[in-house]
Amino acid sequence: MTLNLSGVGLTHANGQVALSDIELQIAPGERVAIIGPSGAGKTSLLRLLATAQQPSAGRIEVLGADPWRLSAAARQRLRARIGLIHQAPPLPPRQRVVTAVLAGKLGRWSLGRSLLNLLHPLDTAGAAAALARLDLAEKLFEHCDQLSGGQLQRVGIARVLYQEPELILADEPVSAMDPVLAGHTLGVLSEEAGRRGITLLASLHAVDLALAHFPRILGVRAGRLVFDRPAAALTRAELDALYANEQLQQPATPPAAPHVLHIPRC
Numbered sequence: 001m002t003l004n005l006s007g008v009g010l011t012h013a014n015g016q017v018a019l020s021d022i023e024l025q026i027a028p029g030e031r032v033a034i035i036g037p038s039g040a041g042k043t044s045l046l047r048l049l050a051t052a053q054q055p056s057a058g059r060i061e062v063l064g065a066d067p068w069r070l071s072a073a074a075r076q077r078l079r080a081r082i083g084l085i086h087q088a089p090p091l092p093p094r095q096r097v098v099t100a101v102l103a104g105k106l107g108r109w110s111l112g113r114s115l116l117n118l119l120h121p122l123d124t125a126g127a128a129a130a131l132a133r134l135d136l137a138e139k140l141f142e143h144c145d146q147l148s149g150g151q152l153q154r155v156g157i158a159r160v161l162y163q164e165p166e167l168i169l170a171d172e173p174v175s176a177m178d179p180v181l182a183g184h185t186l187g188v189l190s191e192e193a194g195r196r197g198i199t200l201l202a203s204l205h206a207v208d209l210a211l212a213h214f215p216r217i218l219g220v221r222a223g224r225l226v227f228d229r230p231a232a233a234l235t236r237a238e239l240d241a242l243y244a245n246e247q248l249q250q251p252a253t254p255p256a257a258p259h260v261l262h263i264p265r266c
Contacts, residue, residue, distance in 0.1 A: 002028045002167055002199040003049060007058035010044055010223075018044040019223045022058070026201065031193055033214035033231075034203040037246045041223040042203035043087075046171050049201065050084045051075060063166055080107025083165030085202075087172040089156030093145035097136075100144060100155055101127040104163030130158040133188050149176035154185060161192055168193060170202035174209070182206070186213040207239065 008022040019041045026032055034042045047053045048060060051067040059066060062082070067075050083104070091100050098121045105123075106114050116122065124140070131137045134154040144152060153176050160168060168189065174182035186202075190213050193200035204210045210217055211231045219227040219242045227238055 001025050001061065002030070002063060003201070004061040005048075005058065008048065008055045008060055009057035010041075010048060010053065011056040017223055019048070019055075022225050024218070024225060024228070026199055028199055029193070029197045030216060031190055031200045031214050032202075032216045032218060033210035034201065034218045034220055035205075035207055035210050035242070036220035036226075037243055038205075040220045042220055043171050044223075045220065046084075046169050046201070046203060050082055050169050051079055052084075076107070081166045083160035083163050083168045085153075085156055085160050085168065085170035085173045087153075087175055088149075089152050089159075091144040091152060091155065093143065095144050096121075097131070097139050097142050097144060097147070097155055098124055098127045101130055101158045101162050104130075104159040104161075107163075126162055127158070130162040131155070133161060134158055134185060150174075150178070150181065153177065157185060157189065161188075164196070166198055168198065168200045168202075170200070172203055172205060175205065179206075179209075182209060183212065190214075 003024065003026040005022050005024040008019060009017070010019040011017050022045065034045065036042055044053075048055055049062060051062060054068050060068075063078060065078055067078055070078065099118065102117055102121055102123060109117070113122065121127065128137050128140050131140060134157060136151060136154050136158065139147065139151065139155075144155065147155065153173060157173060170189065173189070174185050177185060186209060189200060189202070192198075202214070211234070215231055217227075217229055217231050217234055218225060219229075219238065221242055226242060229238070
């Protein structure tokens, strides 16, 4: 299994319970979306899987290893095999886009090569190719503070494409993009996962995008996994229960399904 969670829970230092009793297995090559209302625990779950945070209970295996039974050095090597896409990529404002994309390989490069790359990009062609897949090749030498929110998200995705990880974790990766661009970008990620046979797990607030691009859907609410279903088998009742008490709206273009879905406002 690429991911294996058994009885996993997360309680913050202030006593807030973020996740409770999560049981989950995801095989190599699967494409899985996590949906649920705001504050449901989607980001917390991704942080645990990215080994950015240690669970308070239960056990996690990522790419065949328990991160918290590894040495610090071995855990860092494990992290280099994981591509993490942030909703708001942590890119220094004055950093050039080419440098930001090439940073995807820093976990595999030596210190000397990494420092040299800061002074002079070592693989401009590789960075340009990753950006071109997201229609951003013309931004190669611009600074990050010259880009819009959606362009910054695509730079963060290009960095992961360049990294070529064994597992991609994406936290609301298209939240700043219009629906057409969001669909295209998720298509690129899905194509990358399929081409390389790697696992893709993404949290999404737009249910129509989740259903269109991911064969398997996880529903999370109040820190618990409330359903784990094939996208084609999800019912309106399950989705309405997941988003109960949230402000709901119809999708502009309903997905091809035998029922009409209510989609939470982004």
